[in-house]
Structure formats: structure tokens, C-alpha cells
Amino acid sequence: MERLASIDIGNDSVKGFLGDFTNTIYLPNVIAELNERSIVEMEKDPLNGLHVEITSSALNRKNGRFAIGKLASKYPNNDELTPDQEKSQSDQPLIMLLTTLAYDAVQHFPEKDGVVEATYYLSTGLPLDETKKGRSKEFKKKLKGSQHEITFLKTPMFEGKVVQLKFEHVLVNTEGFAAYVDLTTNNDGSTKNEELIGKTILINDIGGLSTDSAVITSESEVDNEYSDGIKKGVSTYLDNVIRRVYTEYKYTIKSRGDLVNIITNKDPEEQYHIWVAGSRQSIKEIVDEELGTLAKEEYKLIKDLWRNVPDIRYSYQIGGGALVLKEHLNEINRNDMDFPLRFISEEDSIWMIAKAYFKILLMYIEAKGIELQEPTMANE
Numbered sequence: 001m002e003r004l005a006s007i008d009i010g011n012d013s014v015k016g017f018l019g020d021f022t023n024t025i026y027l028p029n030v031i032a033e034l035n036e037r038s039i040v041e042m043e044k045d046p047l048n049g050l051h052v053e054i055t056s057s058a059l060n061r062k063n064g065r066f067a068i069g070k071l072a073s074k075y076p077n078n079d080e081l082t083p084d085q086e087k088s089q090s091d092q093p094l095i096m097l098l099t100t101l102a103y104d105a106v107q108h109f110p111e112k113d114g115v116v117e118a119t120y121y122l123s124t125g126l127p128l129d130e131t132k133k134g135r136s137k138e139f140k141k142k143l144k145g146s147q148h149e150i151t152f153l154k155t156p157m158f159e160g161k162v163v164q165l166k167f168e169h170v171l172v173n174t175e176g177f178a179a180y181v182d183l184t185t186n187n188d189g190s191t192k193n194e195e196l197i198g199k200t201i202l203i204n205d206i207g208g209l210s211t212d213s214a215v216i217t218s219e220s221e222v223d224n225e226y227s228d229g230i231k232k233g234v235s236t237y238l239d240n241v242i243r244r245v246y247t248e249y250k251y252t253i254k255s256r257g258d259l260v261n262i263i264t265n266k267d268p269e270e271q272y273h274i275w276v277a278g279s280r281q282s283i284k285e286i287v288d289e290e291l292g293t294l295a296k297e298e299y300k301l302i303k304d305l306w307r308n309v310p311d312i313r314y315s316y317q318i319g320g321g322a323l324v325l326k327e328h329l330n331e332i333n334r335n336d337m338d339f340p341l342r343f344i345s346e347e348d349s350i351w352m353i354a355k356a357y358f359k360i361l362l363m364y365i366e367a368k369g370i371e372l373q374e375p376t377m378a379n380e
């Protein structure tokens with residue numbers, strides 16, 4: 001028995017499709033070492049209270065006990081990824097991935113004496129600079145060739161359950177190329193956006209900590225020579241805004257997500273505003289200054305690429321960063337080169353890579369003629 005899963009291990013958040021295109025998961029990429037948890041009040045939703053022990057030979061440290069996601073962000077010693085860490089070399093991406101799958105497995109595979117044995121076909125990926133260095137093979141080997149055991153500790157509903165994870169197959173894609181696949185294929189594998197095929201396209205994925213720029217050639221391949229990335233993403237600039245707003249107004253914006261909601265609020269009365277002691281204050285100047293700085297860097301990257309590869313026809317901006325930088329980039333572009341920049345929907349900007357991984361997995365399953373035997377739970 002096995003299930004399909006696609007997981008985009010973002011520096012800011014993990015996005016995944018589990019089983020099919022309708023079942024998604026979104027977890028902030030935060031972990032904290034946590035042995036014991038003194039519980040004042042148990043969360044209702046297990047996703048908000050993920051506390052696990054992981055034993056896996058794929059981890060450099062082999063074993064550990066962690067709070068994951070929302071729960072981890074409540075602990076002061078929590079870890080978020082930093083730009084100098086490679087996804088393929090660090091433990092944190094694996095810890096996130098294994099926990100995500102264990103969370104799916106306890107809900108979809110049968111359990112015997114508290115133990116759940118689960119097998120997955122997994123489609124995931126790495127950023128361009130890591131796949132360029134040939135990291136995909138070892139990353140795949142770490143997952144496929146290892147034993148992974150995830151025990152739920154003080155997690156609501158799942159406490160005490162043990163998941164033994166196995167991978168029947170692991171696809172390690174390149175993030176930027178995956179975005180291209182999503183742009184050009186429907187869920188059923190048929191072609192969409194036909195006008196893009198045969199043209200050189202630039203895909204800029206503006207993520208939390210990095211920006212990946214994939215040049216896709218007219219042969220629908222990644223151009224390894226010109227594709228590039230910078231270790232800059234939007235999280236740092238959002239954090240700057242949060243810090244400056246606190247200094248100026250003694251007002252704490254609780255998370256990047258809350259700030260993004262303030263920036264993108266559709267109601268013009270609320271957009272760019274906070275309420276301090278009953279009075280409405282604009283934070284637009286701070287936001288514009290910070291995001292404007294990043295937008296300039298991003299635009300420079302786009303310009304350099306277009307200079308090196310003049311036959312690029314369109315540049316697509318994707319990732320959460322594209323959403324908050326859209327206006328700034330368009331403004332700079334209007335006054336400069338007037339490139340054909342394209343932006344996609346909010347939902348696609350965030351989910352595109354994970355969705356692409358799932359599409360690629362379905363194509364693989366079909367091409368290999370694999371017949372899946374999906375697990376059934378006694379109560380399903």
C-alpha cells in the first residue's frame with residue numbers, strides 16, 4: 001500500500017499535496033528542540049501542536065525531539081533556515097519533510113499496536129544552485145536508503161503513535177524548472193499556455209530567503225549557464241519592517257504573515273495601516289522603503305539576465321515575494337526597460353512548485369505503468 005505526495009520545502013514554509021490535488025498542507029518552516037512539553041492547554045488541531053521524535057539515518061544528528069511549525073514559533077530557541085544553509089545538506093528540511101508525511105500517514109495508513117507503516121511515492125525538489133552541484137542524487141539516496149521513524153509526542157489526537165516511513169520512489173526536481181512544468185501542463189498532463197512552448201522564458205521565484213532565476217530554453221530545458229540565483233528573499237525585508245514599526249510605534253506585528261495581510265489588504269482604508277491605541281497609523285513609508293530596496297535588487301537581476309539572454313520573451317515572477325513586490329517591480333519597470341513582466345494569481349504564486357511536483361509524479365507513475373494500491377482505513 002502506498003500514497004503519493006509532493007512536497008516543496010520552502011525556506012519560509014513547506015507546501016505539499018498529499019494523495020491528490022485537493023489535499024494540501026502548509027507548514028511554517030520553523031523547528032525548535034523540545035524534549036518535554038508542559039501542557040497548559042492542548043491545541044485542538046494537531047497541525048498547531050506538532051511535537052515529534054525523529055530517528056533517521058538520513059539526519060546528520062540521527063535523532064531528536066522537536067516542536068514543528070506553529071508550535072515551534074512559540075519557543076524562543078526556534079530555528080528558521082538561514083541563506084547559507086543548503087537544503088540538501090541540513091537536517092531542518094528533512095525534519096520538516098518527514099513530519100509532514102508522518103502527519104499524513106497517521107491519518108491514511110492502518111495502524112497496528114500503535115505503529116503505522118507507510119510507503120510513499122515522493123516528488124520533491126531542490127533549488128537550482130544545489131541541483132547544479134549534483135546534490136539531487138545524494139538527497140534522493142538519503143531519503144530512499146534510510147529508515148525513518150517518527151513518533152508523535154505531545155501532539156493532540158496522535159500522541160504516542162509511531163510512523164515508520166518508507167519511500168518506494170523519490171523524484172528530486174529543480175524548483176525553477178518545476179514552475180515551468182506547472183505553467184505549461186494541466187493537472188491531467190495536457191498542455192496549457194501553448195504560446196510559451198518553444199520560447200525562451202525566465203522564471204523568477206522570489207522566495208523567503210532566496211531568489212531563483214531559471215532561464216528555460218526554447219527546447220524546454222533549464223539553461224545551466226545563465227540560470228542563476230541570489231541569496232536574497234523577502235523574509236529579511238519583512239522582518240526589517242516589523243522591527244522598524246515596533247521602534248516607531250511600539251506596536252508588534254506578530255508575524256510575517258500578518259504583515260503580508262496588512263500590505264495586501266484589499267480595503268484601502270486598512271491597507272498599509274495599523275491601529276495604535278485607537279488611532280490609525282500608516283506604515284506605508286517604511287514598507288515602501290524596505291520593499292523598494294529589494295525590488296531594485298530583483299530588477300537588477302532581471303535586467304542582467306535579459307542582457308545576457310536577449311531572446312527571453314517573458315519573465316514570470318512567482319513565489320510569495322512576487323506578490324508583495326509586484327507594484328514596486330512594475331513601477332521600476334515602467335520607468336526603465338518596460339520588459340514583458342508577468343505575474344500570476346496569489347494562489348499559484350504560492351502553490352505552483354508543489355503542484356508541479358505532483359503533476360510530475362503523476363506523469364512518472366503513468367509513464368512507468370505503476371498501479372497504485374492506496375491504503376484504506378477501517379473507518380473509511
Ligand SMILES: Nc1ncnc2c1ncn2[C@@H]1O[C@H](COP(=O)(O)OP(=O)(O)OP(=O)(O)O)[C@@H](O)[C@H]1O
Pocket residue numbers: 009010011012013014205206207208209210211233234235238256257260264318319320321323324346349350
Ligand atoms: N499570500 C501571500 N501573499 C504575499 N506574501 C506571502 C504570501 N504568503 C507568503 N508570503 C511571503 O512571501 C515570502 C516567500 O514565501 P514563499 O512561500 O514563496 O517562500 P518559500 O518557498 O518558503 O521560500 P524559498 O523559495 O526561498 O525556499 C515569505 O516571506 C512569506 O511571508
Ligand SMILES: [Mg+2]
Pocket residue numbers: 010011205207208319353
Ligand atoms: Mg519557494
